[in-house]
Amino acid sequence: MNKKLAAALSGGAVMVVALSGCTSATKESGPDPKLVAWAKSVCDAVPAQDAKIKAANAQIAKTATDGNLPPKTVRDTYAQAFQDMSDGYKAIAAAIGGAGAPPGVDDGAKRQQDAVKNLNGLSASYAGLKKQVDGLDTKNQGKFAKGLHDVADQTKQIGEQNNSGTEALKRLEQGEVQQAIAQQASCKVSASAPPSAPATAG
Template identity: 70%
Template sequence: MNKKLAAALSGGAVLVVAVSGCSSSDSQEPDPKLVAWAKTVCDAVPAQDTKIRSANASIAAIATNSNLPPKDAKKTYVQAFTDMAEGYKALSDALSGAGAPPGVEDGAKRQQDAVKSLAGLAASYTELKKKVDGLDTKDQGKFARGLKEVAGQSKEIGEQSSTGTKVLKRLEQEDVKQAMAKQPSCTVAASATAKAPAAAG
């Protein structure tokens, strides 16, 4: 059961990949205002990227441990979902605080869509955390059934994550991508993402 849950949740880090996947070979210099905007967003990425990746890893790690007591499994899931919720909320707040990317056509809508998507993911993980928090660990059968429900809900999060990735890719096109490519914080997160092993499942 844990394995299915880990597989369903392993897409959670995809959004950070989209935000931090910055590389550009274009020699044209982006608008300095846009570079300053990108710095505000990118500086928030590495810490949250690490937090979300770590949460995914802890879920993947317990997926292979069928002897893990329900109490320990519950504790791991609750912590992982809390970290994911906080990570996506912080990214959403950073993007919201940065405002619309200056000089970008349709920039305000793209930015708002991305903020909404990240905030939605944060809310979904908070909901999962509450559900796992309420599971009865004294009865292994009940706990397993409860996790099955959580796994079902986590598939919806996978779909949310896919939609969010598209939304963020729309935000980071053209000039925005070039501006982000100039930020060391985005480059570091993108490099970590590229080196990260595939999630278990």
């Protein structure tokens, strides 16, 4: 069950990479300097949170491969990982929200608001999973296993949220926003590191 849970969660880092991965589109004249400044304020917040989310995914995968860990250790590890994911997405949402709408971009305010809404929704979902894991009965192996199964089921819904969030970020990054992000060294550093490899179930 731990491996299935890890597999369900393995896509958690995808959204951050989606934000930082658009570094190919550039043009000679370059985007508006105000938009470049906007992109910098967003990108500067990405690497630390990206690392936090990837580390949480890696910790889940590592825990899933160790069948000798006591239930309390498994519970505490997953709880911390969910908390880190929640904090990471919340911080990125705050960075995008605090930056305001991308200057000079058609429909930029709506695209920005959609991205923030999706990221905050993911943060809340992972916070809910953390609370759910905190309540697992570690003294009863049967109840603990069932509880993990329920958590794994919840992650499927979060996976759908993750897909929606990725699409919202892609919409935000279209056009000159993409070009402005491409100029940011902090986003390029984050984009160069691939997301955590999915853990295999079985």
